[in-house]
Amino acid sequence: MADERRCNECGGKLLPDAPQGLCPQCLMKLGLPSKARGEDPALSDDRAAIPTSATPPGGFVPPAPDELAQKFPQLEILELLGQGGMGAVYKARQKQLDRLVALKILPPEVGKEPAFAERFAREARSLAKLNHPGIVSVFDFGHTEDGVYYFIMELVDGTDLRRVIEGGQLDPAEALAIVPQICEALQYAHEEGLVHRDIKPENILLDKKGRVKIADFGLAKLLGKPATAYTLTQAGQRMGTPHYMAPEQIEGAHEVDHRADIYSLGVV
DSSP states (O other), rough: TTTTBHHHHOOBBBOTTTOOOHHHHHHHHHHHHOGGGSTTTSGGGGOOOOOOSSSTTTTTTOHHHHHHHHTTTEEEEEEEEEEEEEEEEEEEEETTTTTTEEEEEOOOOGGGGHHHHHHHHHHHHHHHHHTTTHHHHHEEEEEEETTOOEEEEOOOOOHHHHHHHHHHOOOOOHHHHHHHHHHHHHHHHHTOOOOOOOSSGGEEETTTTTTTOOOOHHHHTTTOOTTTTHHHTTTTOOOOSSSSSHHHHHTTTTOOHHHHHOOOOOOO
16 A cells, blocks of 8 residues: 555554554564563563563562462452562453453552551542553552552553663654653643653553553552652663652652653653
8 A cells, every 4th residue: 555654674564553653563672572581570572561660679579370369359360570669560361351451469568557548549549530542541449358459450562661772772763753652641641630750761661553651650659659769770770770750859849740750751
């Protein structure tokens, strides 16, 4: 067809709904881990659907999938995708709908705070109302009988921007195609009165169609901890310990507004 678009780099056919300037095939090659990194269970091709926070878990040991299955009889827990300062993410299947989802459980210590249950319900409802193609959807939320707080979310089949950047071959056209999608999603959320507070490459997902989605929206506020608790990378990583948060976040300002997200996006 005369209007068929193809990638200038690999010659591959671009999907009709792929954003201009993004070649999903090239991005996946950059972002999906190589065999050399395949020993890390959070970095295998099958487990690249949700990026993990690079923050050390601070003593939190995620339950094994079979152990967690007892708490979620409505789900088939398939595997642990990764863990970080904001909890752990599992790949799961909703049995009745036969739909793959991401199950995120929060660190157990957060539920010990007396006011957390009320804040969780309030903030989770706000997150669940976000309906935008550039934001990972929240399908359900709640807590188990023994106090494990969780989200059931959209499972994004792809990679994250950190892995793409570390591939070292992201060209200007691809970068310029990614950023406006983030801007549109953030503007939507800000108009809805929600601030992300933790914009960084690990929280920006790219699916296999080249679409960009923001993950972990508002969790830094929900957990009631400063963004600095989630943005330090592990020792030995190539990027060192970058800070993506605005100066007012570093200084511990009690209230952070949409300008903090704009600052963080500028760093990204």
